[in-house]
Amino acid sequence: MQVRFWGTRGSLPKPGPMTLRYGGNTSCVEVLSDDGTLVVLDCGSGIHDLGLALVRARDGPMHGHLLVGHAHWDHIQGLPFFAPLFSDADRWDLYAPGGRIQQLEASLGNLMSYDHHPITLQSLEAQVGLHDLTEGEFTIGGIRVITQFLHHPALTLGYRLEADGAVLVYASDHEPHTLHPLAAGPGEPPIHHEDQRHVRFLAGADLVIHDSQYTMDDFPAKAGWGHTPMERAVDYASAAGARRLALLHHDPEHDDDTVDAIVHRAAERAANAPHKPDVFAAAEGQSVELPRRPLSDRGVGPRPSALLPSEPPQAATVLVVEDDPDMLELIRLHLRQEKLRVVCATDGEAALRVAREERPSLMLLDFNLPFRDGFEVCRILRADGEERLRDLPIVILTGSRLQEEAVTEAFLAGATDFMMKPIKPPLLRSLVRGWLMRQRPG
Numbered sequence: 001m002q003v004r005f006w007g008t009r010g011s012l013p014k015p016g017p018m019t020l021r022y023g024g025n026t027s028c029v030e031v032l033s034d035d036g037t038l039v040v041l042d043c044g045s046g047i048h049d050l051g052l053a054l055v056r057a058r059d060g061p062m063h064g065h066l067l068v069g070h071a072h073w074d075h076i077q078g079l080p081f082f083a084p085l086f087s088d089a090d091r092w093d094l095y096a097p098g099g100r101i102q103q104l105e106a107s108l109g110n111l112m113s114y115d116h117h118p119i120t121l122q123s124l125e126a127q128v129g130l131h132d133l134t135e136g137e138f139t140i141g142g143i144r145v146i147t148q149f150l151h152h153p154a155l156t157l158g159y160r161l162e163a164d165g166a167v168l169v170y171a172s173d174h175e176p177h178t179l180h181p182l183a184a185g186p187g188e189p190p191i192h193h194e195d196q197r198h199v200r201f202l203a204g205a206d207l208v209i210h211d212s213q214y215t216m217d218d219f220p221a222k223a224g225w226g227h228t229p230m231e232r233a234v235d236y237a238s239a240a241g242a243r244r245l246a247l248l249h250h251d252p253e254h255d256d257d258t259v260d261a262i263v264h265r266a267a268e269r270a271a272n273a274p275h276k277p278d279v280f281a282a283a284e285g286q287s288v289e290l291p292r293r294p295l296s297d298r299g300v301g302p303r304p305s306a307l308l309p310s311e312p313p314q315a316a317t318v319l320v321v322e323d324d325p326d327m328l329e330l331i332r333l334h335l336r337q338e339k340l341r342v343v344c345a346t347d348g349e350a351a352l353r354v355a356r357e358e359r360p361s362l363m364l365l366d367f368n369l370p371f372r373d374g375f376e377v378c379r380i381l382r383a384d385g386e387e388r389l390r391d392l393p394i395v396i397l398t399g400s401r402l403q404e405e406a407v408t409e410a411f412l413a414g415a416t417d418f419m420m421k422p423i424k425p426p427l428l429r430s431l432v433r434g435w436l437m438r439q440r441p442g
């Protein structure tokens with residue numbers, strides 16, 4: 001399997017003398033399997049040069065597959081400038097996370113509407129197939145593609161590609177569910193069960209390409225922006241037993257010398273970890289060949305299909321547990337606009353009863369409740385005899401920024417995620433949609 005970086009920058013293209021070595025174009029990675037299957041990961045501005053190179057090298061009709069992690073601008077802005085889409089001999093299949101509310105065609109169609117670009121999605125000359133994805137797996141040629149949601153303000157998938165006796169994981173953009181404990185040693189496994197699941201997604205990879213836009217020093221000012229500090233990218237790769245780690249999504253404020261310094265520190269951290277991945281910073285134009293090794297002991301188990309049917313699934317049920325009537329009404333209003341079925345409880349005892357009766361797909365749980373507090377509700381559900389209650393995603397609603405001990409205690413009690421009050425409606429909708437999209441294949 002051949003991997004080539006065409007765009008490595010995060011957030012904003014940053015060409016110029018300060019980014020000559022690592023590159024200024026936004027995310028785009030080309031993957032070519034031994035049987036000639038062509039996969040492109042993300043279509044940031046780097047895809048422009050890839051498109052020109054593909055057209056120059058063509059010796060017949062082209063069939064490519066474009067896997068989009070999410071629809072943030074820096075990951076799709078190059079698509080309207082991708083030359084192979086303008087040849088009627090070619091076919092391109094586009095894949096992106098989607099669902100009943102946000103369909104891939106809607107987001108790409110919006111980007112390529114006359115308001116933003118002179119050529120619309122419908123007028124491309126290549127044959128274009130659009131595919132909505134959720135968590136699961138599917139195959140492209142000889143490549144097994146496994147998808148798993150990342151933790152980012154927009155619905156985002158990571159991609160794990162298994163082919164030719166090699167494993168490649170592309171995980172951008174992603175923020176740890178928790179950085180706690182802050183003093184974790186190099187390579188120490190995370191405590192949050194979703195972070196542990198993320199590490200399993202990277203397991204045994206020959207190459208992990210991972211968001212590492214920040215460092216732990218930058219992070220406090222950037223928490224919630226959806227990116228990983230370099231230290232945690234190293235820890236995840238180490239805990240996963242990955243062979244190599246490519247740092248990606250370089251911050252537009254980081255010039256080449258700063259990236260050098262980050263790589264140096266990352267290599268030091270890796271050298272002190274129990275398992276020592278080889279760390280480098282992805283550079284535009286760089287190629288990496290992944291060696292052939294046995295897959296059997298490091299592949300992930302079978303998963304359901306990641307390809308979503310075109311008809312929308314039935315309305316999911318969300319349980320909202322909140323003792324403040326105004327807050328309860330506000331949340332209920334916003335979730336109903338999303339065509340969700342909302343059931344409510346106003347104390348901990350009732351929360352447990354309704355969770356058992358109504359089979360919700362998600363619980364939003366205020367932490368300060370009468371009778372039983374949120375910690376206790378979490379602990380009881382996680383110890384329940386029914387698997388669906390043990391695995392029910394529980395998003396804690398909290399009025400203030402929690403202290404580290406409280407965060408750790410909440411995650412140990414089984415909380416899945418947090419949302420701070422006052423509730424911001426777009427964030428609420430995006431977070432709820434993200435958790436409802438997740439299947440729990442293990």
Ligand SMILES: [Zn+2]
Pocket residue numbers: 010011072074075173249
């Ligand atoms: Zn990004």
Ligand SMILES: [Zn+2]
Pocket residue numbers: 070072152154173226
């Ligand atoms: Zn993003």
